[in-house]
Amino acid sequence: MQNRAEHPLRYLALGDSYTIGEDVPAQARWPMQLVEKLRKQRIAVGDPQIVAVTGWTTDELSAGMDQAAFAPGYDLVTLLIGVNNQYRGRPAEEYREQFRALLMRAVTLADRHAERVVVVSIPDWGVTPFGYASGRDRRQIAHELDDFNAIARDEATETGAHFVNITGISREHAGLVASDGLHPSGAQYALWTEAIEPVVTEAMRHLSHL
Secondary structure, eight states, rough: OTTTTTSSSSSSEESSSHHHHHTGGGGGSHHHHHHHHHHHHOOOBBOOHHHHHHHHOOEEEEEEEHHOOOOOOOOEEEEEHHHHHHHTTOOHHHHHHHHHHHHHHHHHHTTGGGEEEOOOOOOOGGGGHHHHTOOOOOOHHHHHHHHEEEEEEEHHHTTOOOOEEHHHHHTTTTTTTTTTSBBOOOOHHHHHHHHHHHHHHHTTTTTTOO
């Protein structure tokens, strides 16, 4: 058996500005908050490897992954991507095709264990101060994001991965934003983490005692 104190679980976080934690300190990023929560439950997990850049779309994340150094066999992989597809007016069917390919790559990186992959929904940027100031139709933004999230949920379910919906949190707590008026604050990320952590704990529980 492996000693998990010496060989902590390995976590890979894939995404865009929401995963890298644009405009918040590194420790306030939700992947870092998630790791801290897991550690408090005596689940030994290393700091996340984050492959995410502000502004990335699905195809740009894929290209970024082509350049990244991976060591497949991750115990946990999270995937949150798509807001920039919607922001740029990219079609939903293109999103489905590219998201499915990313999800398959995530499963492969998780040693082909789909149950170790957790998809997180796209938050609604239209409710933020930036969204109000953008002059764009916020109802249309919400509708398009709901469509994208339905695609992500369906693809995750079909693949056997988990899906966590944090979009409602982003709408209910729209005032919890960083200084840029767009991205979530650490406080909002903490609420996301509360929703994500139980799903991740269940996905990783059997690994923590190996």
